[in-house]
Amino acid sequence: MILFAVFVMLSLQGVWAGGFYLLDANQQVTTSGKGLLMYSGGTVCEDAFNDETADWICRMMGYASLDFWTNGRKYTWHDKYPIKLDDIQCSGSVVPYCEYDTSHNCYHIEDVWLSCKIKIQKGDLNSFYLLDNTEMFTQSGHGLLMYQEGTVSYDGFDDTTADWICRFMGYENAADWVNDRQFSFQDDLPIKLNNLVCSNTSYSDILPKCQSRIGTADDSHDEDIWIWCNSVVIAECPAGYKVKLKNKLCQECPPTTYSPTPNTNFTCLHCPEGSSSPAASPYCTCVGGSYLSADYSSCQACPTGTASKEGSTSSGQCVLCPEGMISIDDGKACSCNKGYGWLWTSAEEGTCSPCPVNSFKTLGTCRQCPVEATSLPLSEGCTCAVGLSWDGEIVWTVSQT
Template sequence: MRKTLCIQLLVLLAIQRFTDGKAFEESENEIEEEEEMEKRDPEEEYYQEEFIEKREPQDEALDFDDEIEVEKREEDSEHVVAEENEEKRADNSEDAATEEKEEKREDNSEEAAAEEKEEKREDNSEDAATEEKEEKREDSEENASSENTEVENLEARTVQAQFTLVDYRGRRINGQREGLLLFRGGTVCDDHFSLNSAHAICRTMGFAHATRYRNGLVYGSFQSRKAITLDDVICSSSHWASCRSTSHHNCVHSEDILLTCTGTGFKLLNSHGSVISGVRREGLLTYQHGTVCDDYFNYNAAHAICRLMGFAYAARWRHGQFYGTQQTHRRINMDDVRCGHSYWNYCSYRTSHNCNHYEDVFLTCQPGTTHRPRFTLVDWQGHTAARGCEGLLLFAGGTVCDDYFNWNSAHAICKVLGYPRGALRYRNGNAYGSMQTRKSITMDDVRCSSSTWSSCHYHSYHNCGHHEDVLLTCRP
């Protein structure tokens, strides 16, 4: 037991010594380290400071280089952005150029199409020109319709009515004296007839206005044999477009209208504005002091207007602007004058227009009075044929071609020649030898809608041979 305790004490002492020695070594090591640190501090501080001093310029240089690199990077990015912008601009400019080219191509194509249309228009027939004028006119009327007054709207409408004034023998009269009023060859009843009706009808026949009207059976059997073709002529103004009427009637011939019209409304003026009358001289054609446009104007219209003004017929007509301000200061009062025959009651016109003054009509009328057409019937020797005998039909010394010739034509011409019963027969042929073939062919395409010459029209040019000449026999 004691031995054991001694051993334990010895072990404890050994352990204590060991731990104390180790602690002492550690303390010695710490002291040595402190001494070394004290010795090393000045040098380390110096070296550390020198290192810091050396490192700072390098760091600053590195920072400067970083800034340069950043700037370069920024510049590079700016260049990249600029290049991208340039590329975009180039693309945009290319797109714009492409768009401009496309627009130019479209413009060129439109111009080419317009040129093609113009060429087509130039190559088109008169029917195409007529359609174009109609379209143009409809557009101008639609544009003007909202601004025009009621009277102007009425005047803008087509004026057409087949009225005629005739004397007791059925010969057409040119106004200034009373005549029997006919509508399409029949008389007009006085029911609801008024001064408005009289003025409107006189104006459709080319006169300025009516001076008087009355009713009565004045022209005997010539009048009473005719049908009554118009009744209840009611007009709200002095324009025919404001009138209404009916072809049915409950009248007798004692109610027929006899009418007196005055003034033609048409005048021929020289370059000084003075009226031309009684001489063959060209003048500016005016209607109600305004000019007349040449749209649809033809020789039928020229003859009809010359006859209204008291001349025999029209010698020539043309259009143009020849009188300067004497012409251009006037309004254009008439357009689209269309005449189926050479008498004004077969004509229509408009008081609205789509014209310029270079389209104004200049007209030359032959002095004299309106007379019967120059028809004659001659035998094989060229002498006047005996009454009731067949003869070669001549007009103004030349033969008449049989194109469109019919019984209406034959009756109308025989009546003009003084045979009231009309024609007995007609044929064609080259029957009179050299006397016939030496003559010119002066009339063709004689078309008559009734057996009176006023319903006929014809051409003075032809496409015939003498084997088509008309040979006519009138009933004595």
């Protein structure tokens, strides 16, 4: 009688399975088992998709089985992703045999949304799992390869096959495998599978084409498979970076996104409305008149009668306008007397400063005159060259007189 120790699943399920993963409503890679099905940065079209295919993809991502799947728009943002795969079909009782197409005539309304059942342990005792040298179920990633309380003979087994078997059990891939006797209790077990092979073709990077046969009395336990599987390992990236899906190295967040702390995220957060960021930014910059909230998730307007500089990060940087002055330009500056403009001297201090020569006051600040215009100090306008007229801004037009 085989005894099994039950362990809670501690590693990340479903993050990486030959390129498949799930995104939640916030475009974050999720291990909940529910989300938009993605492959290598793109979506999957439902043409030819069915329950058996969905079940195998769930299992390839390290989940126990399919809960349900559907097509139809779930998220408003996934139009921005390309459609990567179409006509996926997987069948097979022990291991899958899959086919797919990278060309498509789909629309995003046909994208697949999956709900997979979570495992409480790696390896399904009705499918593949590992035993340690005490005949106990193990999640260490190495042990005697088992299928339905029987062993697996090595005939036909290879590195590609080992990779996929590790993936079916919820691991990242195979580190190594051998086919010699390891444990004395193996003789008391039946040999369940032989000639287990997942073909080393172009499909093997995305979906396997596998086959097997039931073990026979001619098979020998000296050929039982003992395997080492790698757990999912994800780099921790610094603020302003994300984990790159393809190789799990760090990649800078693109402009208008951010990542605030050292993280293991596969996606960067989008800047809140009213803010922006350069590449590799740990936070976003709010426009003047507002400040970045403590959790970086929104730009908060400064109170009436105060102004803030672009890039303010706390309410304390909302400066009270001088006596007799008001906040103008949506809180970006304080009003000043004629010929004076608001000048930020630091993140938390500002003053009304005289507009210098060849500048002019517009709204609350002093701005440079156009190239072919001049002004005296304390001006609210510029004097244009002969033949040109001032339009009140920093551009000039041909005079009609």
